[in-house]
Amino acid sequence: MRTPGVLGVMLPAVRDGASLNQALDLGYRQVLLERGSLLALVGPLAGAARRGIAIFVNLDAVEGLAPDSAALAFLATDLGFSGVLSVKPHLLKDASRFRLRTIQRIHALDSTGLETGLHSLVSPSPYAIAIAPGVAIPEVMPIIRSITDTPVWGTGFISSAEQAGAVLHAGAALVSSARLEVWREFSRTPVS
Amino acid sequence: MAIRTTVTPARPRAVDGSLSRLLEAFGRVPVAAVIRRGEELPRALASQVPVVFFLRAPAFHLGPLVWAVQARGKLAFVHIDLIAGLGKDRAGIAFLAREIGVNGIITSHSGLVAAARAEKVIAVQRLLLYDDLALPSALSALDHARPDIVEVLPGVIFPLVVNEIRSRLPLPIIVGGFVTEPAHRDAALQRGALAISTSTTELWP
Numbered sequence: 001m002r003t004p005g006v007l008g009v010m011l012p013a014v015r016d017g018a019s020l021n022q023a024l025d026l027g028y029r030q031v032l033l034e035r036g037s038l039l040a041l042v043g044p045l046a047g048a049a050r051r052g053i054a055i056f057v058n059l060d061a062v063e064g065l066a067p068d069s070a071a072l073a074f075l076a077t078d079l080g081f082s083g084v085l086s087v088k089p090h091l092l093k094d095a096s097r098f099r100l101r102t103i104q105r106i107h108a109l110d111s112t113g114l115e116t117g118l119h120s121l122v123s124p125s126p127y128a129i130a131i132a133p134g135v136a137i138p139e140v141m142p143i144i145r146s147i148t149d150t151p152v153w154g155t156g157f158i159s160s161a162e163q164a165g166a167v168l169h170a171g172a173a174l175v176s177s178a179r180l181e182v183w184r185e186f187s188r189t190p191v192s
Numbered sequence: 193m194a195i196r197t198t199v200t201p202a203r204p205r206a207v208d209g210s211l212s213r214l215l216e217a218f219g220r221v222p223v224a225a226v227i228r229r230g231e232e233l234p235r236a237l238a239s240q241v242p243v244v245f246f247l248r249a250p251a252f253h254l255g256p257l258v259w260a261v262q263a264r265g266k267l268a269f270v271h272i273d274l275i276a277g278l279g280k281d282r283a284g285i286a287f288l289a290r291e292i293g294v295n296g297i298i299t300s301h302s303g304l305v306a307a308a309r310a311e312k313v314i315a316v317q318r319l320l321l322y323d324d325l326a327l328p329s330a331l332s333a334l335d336h337a338r339p340d341i342v343e344v345l346p347g348v349i350f351p352l353v354v355n356e357i358r359s360r361l362p363l364p365i366i367v368g369g370f371v372t373e374p375a376h377r378d379a380a381l382q383r384g385a386l387a388i389s390t391s392t393t394e395l396w397p
Contacts, residue, residue: 013325034325035325061323061325061326108346109320109321109322109369110226110345110369110370111370112248112274132323133324133348133349135352136346139346139370139372156322156324157352159324159352178325
């Protein structure tokens with residue numbers, strides 16, 4: 001893939017132009033579009049991607065895109081985005097055909113649901129699995145690692161640097177937060 | 193398929209949608225046993241838990257399991273979103289209420305809460321906390337649906353959001369999802385949960 005992947009352990013979750021600019025101003029080279037209308041932000045996002053910023057999109061939550069091949073082709077070919085997140089295995093399989101990195105979202109709400117999600121991992125293996133809520137990762141990492149070695153991202157309810165640190169300490173490769181304070185804390189830590 | 197004509201004795205009691213009976217039961221023992229597989233049921237029957245939640249059971253073999261729970265004086269709830277073979281609609285709830293006689297249903301869907309009310313069974317609506325950005329809309333949906341009880345999952349998030357939930361929803365709360373240790377149970381109950389729901393048998397008194 002010629003698009004950039006992730007660097008470091010913090011992925012700012014943005015939802016509008018203001019939060020996108022805040023993340024970029026802090027020096028982040030990667031963002032996750034987690035909410036809001038992708039089409040309203042298409043200009044700034046495409047511009048960022050052209051400058052080498054890695055853009056990831058949560059296909060289950062953003063507005064303005066159909067969950068189909070035409071939307072994936074637009075993200076990959078027209079916009080040069082780096083990857084997509086979804087709970088839907090068929091959508092991720094399709095995304096890998098467009099050479100998008102695939103991040104499979106798995107809800108960690110109870111043991112039954114988590115195990116069902118982990119047993120539905122797509123082939124080819126996803127770039128990462130995104131566990132939501134990320135704050136549950138310290139509790140559920142043993143279950144995850146008993147089933148897969150895929151890198152784990154934590155998303156959802158990560159609202160302080162302490163929580164983000166605990167999730168990383170539990171073995172997550174990356175955390176995503178929508179909080180500017182958390183971005184600030186992590187923008188000071190050197191990229192590993 | 194277990195229907196009344198093929199099972200003896202016939203279902204032991206009529207539909208009992210009494211919320212006060214549930215609240216009173218949780219006042220004694222604040223634990224619901226979550227059953228994922230039929231073989232886990234005997235342990236729950238022998239325990240002191242007053243309430244059993246069935247997840248994932250095949251709908252058309254559920255009757256004898258539910259009746260065994262009720263024969264022990266316990267209340268039986270069925271997760272309609274997860275059980276196999278049953279429509280996630282009014283007819284599905286009517287089947288559970290009239291043919292099987294469940295005490296209540298568990299669902300994530302606001303639309304099924306009204307159907308449960310129409311069938312006079314207790315409605316437990318799940319509040320799925322996977323994303324803080326989705327919380328306001330989830331609370332609005334619950335506020336609008338007005339279930340009898342809210343089940344908040346996963347338990348680890350409950351302390352983070354308890355005040356926000358309480359300020360929006362004056363409803364009894366059950367905390368479930370990865371409630372696997374006494375410390376998890378105590379944290380939920382100390383913060384005002386009515387009960388916990390857990391498949392961890394060590395937490396079934």
